[in-house]
Amino acid sequence: MTRLLFIKLLRDLRGIWERIVLMILALSITLVMFSAVLYTWGVTGREMPRAYLSTNPASATILFEPGLDADQMAAIAAEARKQPGIIDAAPRTQFTLQVQQEGGGWGPNPLQIFVAAPDDPMRIENFTAEQGSWPPAAGEILIDRSSFDLLNMEVGEVVIVQAPNGQAASLRISGVVYDPALAPSFQEQKGHGFISATSLPVLGEPVALDALKIQVADQPGLTVPGRNRDVIVAAALDLAGWLQQTYGVAIREIQVPTPYAHPHQAQADSLLLGLLAFGVAGLLLSAILVATMLNGLFTQQIPQIGIMKAIGAKSSRVLQLYLLMTLVIAVASTALAIVPGIFISRAFAPIILTLLGVDAESLGAPSWMYVVVIAAGVGVPLLFALTSLVKTSRTTVREALDYRGVDRRGDISTRFDAGLGRLRGLDRTVLMAFRNIFRRRARFLLSVGLLASAGAVFVAGMSTMAGFQASVDRDKELRRWDVDVRLAVIDQVSSVALTNLVAEIPNVTRVEAWSVLQTSVIPPGQRISVTRTYPDQGHGSIAVTVVPPDSSLIAPPPLLEGRWLRPDETGTVVINQAALIEDLPDVRSGDTIQLSLGGRLTSWLVVGVAGSVGGHGGGIFITEEGFEAATGVSQPNLLRIVTGHHDEETRTAVATAAERALTDAGIVVRSAASVSRSAAAGAGHMLPLILVFLGLSVAMSVVGFAGLTSTMSTNVLERTREFGVMSAIGAPASTVRRLVVLEGIFIAVVSCVIAAVPALLLTAIMIGVLPMPVSLPFQISIPGVVIWVVVVVFGAALATLAPASQASRLTVREALAYL
């Protein structure tokens, strides 16, 4: 690089500083987006497992039925630790309380209690006491910090709770704990607390523990919990068999969640995958942007390259010059992007981690990620500009001197132009603008690609939002009832008796007695059920929904396979697609499965597979007759009530009245609440994800417009002479301006057409990637499409207005002397 060429480079950059600034800004924005997402991905990916593993989660939980007293369980745990492959063991139990609301009555949100012996060293499934300490005294409880707002509690407060036996008791909140192994309460709409076994008598519950938490190594002798679930299942089954033989205990279930995976790991993985996909999409957009802008910049320099070559410059020297120009832009963009990327990730990562209920030990991204960002920031522009760079530097003098900003055209283009020209009644400026957009085909494709990518992402983001909203609406439509009343099944009460009690309440138009209970799938030949259930007893579990015979509250969900249940039929099930994917991957319509129901091993014929839609409840549907025939009992635990009016006031009044009526009749009510709580739990899971995706879409759109502005500036600059000629032959400034603006609008319109298919594909991918409990309906957001089309067309007009004005102000002399 000679001194003069370096001077030329600096002056060239100064001469087009607006475009260079625009280019650097646009590149920086995408790089900030990419780096922020990458850092967040790195931090979340590191912190979530770290936090989860810091609780030393159990590999498996062996559930006894009935539970044993604490001393006996301690002895069993001690013996279990001696078994091959078992690293540690601890006896525990858990159950759910109802919490009394301020105005009386049991609140809608339950409080799940984890119980351990007071001398339990809490090596397994431990937590951090942020206030107070373990073990809490008898009659005291430690509450998970995310539960305080949900349950409206304070430390030091005495709360009235209802135990599973229906007895009310008081517990004093003695401290605050942080347990990153639990999903946050606002997402689950469920609180979490920790008591010592000494508090069980306070609650009127027997001092019995029914769960043996174990940690299993992949091989005997190892002290690190294993990652292989099959090994854990085998070890847990062996231990359960040994316990049955040695102690004569009854084993109800073995719970083996996915090893080393937080209950929201799938949600986090999907979120991170989505984030990363956006990050890569951002980088791709950035690459297209770079290619577009630099291509324009190099093209504009072609006449000068011709002159330099005519006076003796070799291709390599020209290449050096423009390589340095690219490097200056890439390095400046990267330098600008580094700090904001770090700041944004440091603001963004805690939000994501809070959603997942995890505290970050450090918000610093792994150091290799900074290297990746710098390499991407400098390397990607260079890589994508390389073709243009080499091609431009190899431009021959002849090509350069002949260059007039138009591609060499073949017969097809000529015929296309001729055909356009024969169209009658078409304004010549419009015709010319339309032809002009095809003049530099590579740049046209890049510009269109850039805007189409941004458009596809925006529309896909909006469509996913629309899909989410449609899913909520669909759930509302399918949920034909207004109030859910959950009952503690302590005494057998018939469906008719239950419904009669509630039917008398004013504003109740219909009541149905349902059952929703947990089940597990038992492989053929295995006697003990093994589930994927997490300690919170929610994640990883499968529910069975028992449908009443004359139910009018369920509309059969869309069937993917087979048929819906027939009234009164027995021995048949319809499986929800989500349950099928997770627990019964190989099962199809016509197969037979074994389920553990109420401690019984039952056999069922699968007659249909339903699409995953919300509103109904469980993952497996059976008829009430089928349930009775299989288990010999009828045990409704859920009343679904339809109210005369569907406003929240009526629903709440009916819920309160139903709870009172049932309680007065001696029936233990777990909760009575409007169905809107379920919707809140669903929104708690999904809304943050959607907002993240939409935010990224908007950022990408901004980059798209920056690219268009730059492209149009290049188009105008390289056609300076042409505009001079137009002026010379009498074109007024307004015509030149209109021509340029119309070109921008045409590019925008073509990009909208091109974006259609990618938008459809991207929407389908996003719907597939998002960790929804139910499948989102595929639909394209019409408002999203309209907003994008309007924004892109007006944006294009605005983006081209400055270059258009610049073109229209050129004098003939300036234009013709332009090089």
Added chain:
Amino acid sequence: MNAYHSLQKETKSQHGQQRSETNIDLHQVVKTYETPSGPFTALQDINLRIQAGEFVAVVGKSGSGKTTLLNLLAGIDRPTSGAISVDGTRLDSLSESQLAEWRGRTIGLVFQFFQLLPTLTVAENVMLPMDFAKVVPAAERQPRALALLERVGIRDQADKLPVTLSGGQQQRAAIARALANDPPILMADEPTGNLDEHTRTSVLELFANLNADGRTIIVVTHERDISRYTDGQVTLVDGRVADDARAETDTQKR
């Protein structure tokens, strides 16, 4: 001794020798372009020999092939068939990169629209070919550029950007740039086509002076009255040499 006089002395001493050796030969040169409507032959069977030190005007109507011929002579374009050699060097044997290097040392090019790099000053434009060719030692490049500008009469414009100069001044700057590496051959494509009458005359006189130094000069032009400056004219009609009036003119001049 000022830079101008040192330049004159150098030009006479160094290139008097080189000029006499640099002949240009074209043998059966054909140039055909592929166009959407089929092949178009711009030059057909051109046989031409230009002696060192000649001042030749290539004339003809628009589309007759004048600029194509000049481009072939300068190595800007390559013939479809036939051979072009300059001082024994076959241009078709050189790569693009070698052609650029050869051009930098051997040819000075002047264009109708001056083609000065807009972001470099006039002096820097003149120094740039010296940077490329590296014939002139680095320390001498600036004084030499200023001397060349002195010679073409725009020394006072040296530090200005081209856009601030008049058309005639820009063309003079372009001529100074063409002389940067003291090439034995100067080629100009319509160098006066964009100039007024007075400036045109002074530019042609400048070419005549440069030719008087012994430099070979080839000018593509429409000018009918250029003959009083040149050794002769080659007239092209439809891509063929219709008339080569150099011999007589040359004789008359001598």
